[in-house]
Amino acid sequence: xxxxxxxxxxxxxxxxxxxxxxxxxxxxxxxxxxxxxxxxxxxxxxxxxxxxxxxxxxxxxxxxxxxxxxxxxxxxxxxxxxxxxxxxxxxxxxxxxxxxxxxxxxxxxxxxxxxxxxxxxxx
Amino acid sequence: xxxxxxxxxxxxxxxxxxxxxxxxxxxxxxxxxxxxxxxxxxxxxxxxxxxxxxxxxxxxxxxxxxxxxxxxxxxxxxxxxxxxxxxxxxxxxxxxxxxxxxxxxxxxxxxxxxxxxxxxxxx
DNA sequence: TCCGTTCCATAGAATCTCTAGGGGAGAAGA
DNA sequence: TCTTCTCCCCTAGAGATTCTATGGAACGGA
Numbered sequence: 001x002x003x004x005x006x007x008x009x010x011x012x013x014x015x016x017x018x019x020x021x022x023x024x025x026x027x028x029x030x031x032x033x034x035x036x037x038x039x040x041x042x043x044x045x046x047x048x049x050x051x052x053x054x055x056x057x058x059x060x061x062x063x064x065x066x067x068x069x070x071x072x073x074x075x076x077x078x079x080x081x082x083x084x085x086x087x088x089x090x091x092x093x094x095x096x097x098x099x100x101x102x103x104x105x106x107x108x109x110x111x112x113x114x115x116x117x118x119x120x121x122x123x
Numbered sequence: 124x125x126x127x128x129x130x131x132x133x134x135x136x137x138x139x140x141x142x143x144x145x146x147x148x149x150x151x152x153x154x155x156x157x158x159x160x161x162x163x164x165x166x167x168x169x170x171x172x173x174x175x176x177x178x179x180x181x182x183x184x185x186x187x188x189x190x191x192x193x194x195x196x197x198x199x200x201x202x203x204x205x206x207x208x209x210x211x212x213x214x215x216x217x218x219x220x221x222x223x224x225x226x227x228x229x230x231x232x233x234x235x236x237x238x239x240x241x242x243x244x245x246x
Numbered sequence: 247t248c249c250g251t252t253c254c255a256t257a258g259a260a261t262c263t264c265t266a267g268g269g270g271a272g273a274a275g276a
Numbered sequence: 277t278c279t280t281c282t283c284c285c286c287t288a289g290a291g292a293t294t295c296t297a298t299g300g301a302a303c304g305g306a
Contacts, residue, residue: 019142019262019293021235028239038284044238051234058263060286065262083272083283102239109232111174112144115167116151116225142262142293161253181294183255188293206252206303252303258296265290276279 022054022062023071024101027094030072036085037063063088071097145177145185146194147224150217153195159208160186186211194220 029040040063041054066072071094079085090098152163163186164177189195194217202208213221 022263025235025238028241036284047238047241048234051230052238055264056285057265057267057287061263064286079284081272081283084270085284105235105239107174109236111171112148112228113232115148115170115175116228118151118170145294159253178295179254180256180296180298184294187255202253204252204303207301208253248306250303250305252301254300256298260293260295262293263291265288267288268286270283270285272281272283274279274281276277 021105022058023066024098024105025052025054026059026062026066027071027090027098027101030088030090031095031098034075034087034089036077036079036087038085039079040088066094069097070094144228145181146189147221147228148175148177149182149185149189150194150213150221150224153211153213154218154221157198157210157212159200159202159210161202161208163211189217192220193217 025044026040029035029043032043035043037056037059041056041059044052044054063072063074067074067088070091072088072090074086074088077085077087148167149163152158152166155166158166160179160182164179164182167175167177186195186197190197190211193214195211195213197209197211200208200210
């Protein structure tokens with residue numbers, strides 16, 4: 001299957017819109033229960049029918065960032081495939097953050113949608 | 124009226140989610156007709172009930188970027204308040220870009236919404 | 247004359263995601 | 277056994293965007 005390649009100057013793929021939303025997506029994923037990074041990426045990709053494809057180079061720094069901020073905690077363990085894996089668990093503060101960011105995203109995305117779907121200048 | 128201030132490490136305001144969407148918002152605004160920068164900012168703020176507040180330090184670089192890419196053209200003129208103003212007009216290519224980015228945003232935002240509103244793990 | 251508003255612009259900081267690497271270790275097939 | 281694939285982790289540096297902070301010009305009203 002072919003993926004959309006972006007030429008930065010002429011195209012925009014969903015990937016470019018990810019800015020600022022990765023954290024809330026990861027927090028939401030982890031709200032289902034502890035999970036290792038690789039599983040988080042797969043889960044997001046699957047739930048969104050391949051629309052969201054998180055690169056490992058984005059995901060792991062994001063997880064470390066969330067941990068630094070106290071929104072997740074990690075622990076080494078063994079995966080379902082018998083491999084060494086670091087499991088992340090969302091904290092209470094992380095759940096508060098998730099709620100806050102979720103509602104922020106809703107407000108924001110509705111505002112953008114409103115702009116993009118307006119068909120008559122309402123000024 | 125009080126504005127949300129962001130401490131970067133603990134809060135997220137709609138502003139932080141703007142990444143990647145400013146261009147399409149500006150293009151959409153200009154699709155209503157030629158407008159100067161200041162008016163673009165006011166229009167977006169008004170239509171979204173103050174949810175989207177575009178800083179001038181973001182707006183003008185964005186307009187210049189769009190012009191470099193051939194999506195808008197500019198021309199000096201005089202504003203409705205009798206002031207010197209640079210009017211921007213969307214180009215044919217800009218309208219193509221607008222359509223493309225609009226649909227991309229729709230796909231992306233629906234994917235994010237799907238993740239954030241899922242209440243049962245569908246794996 | 248003074249001040250508020252309108253309008254434009256840029257430099258530098260801060261952030262984020264991606265690209266492009268590197269690596270270890272289990273599993274499965276040749 | 278050897279090779280290859282998949283799983284799983286990580287980081288440095290590049291690239292892009294938005295914000296903060298500033299500065300400036302000019303109109304109009306008090």
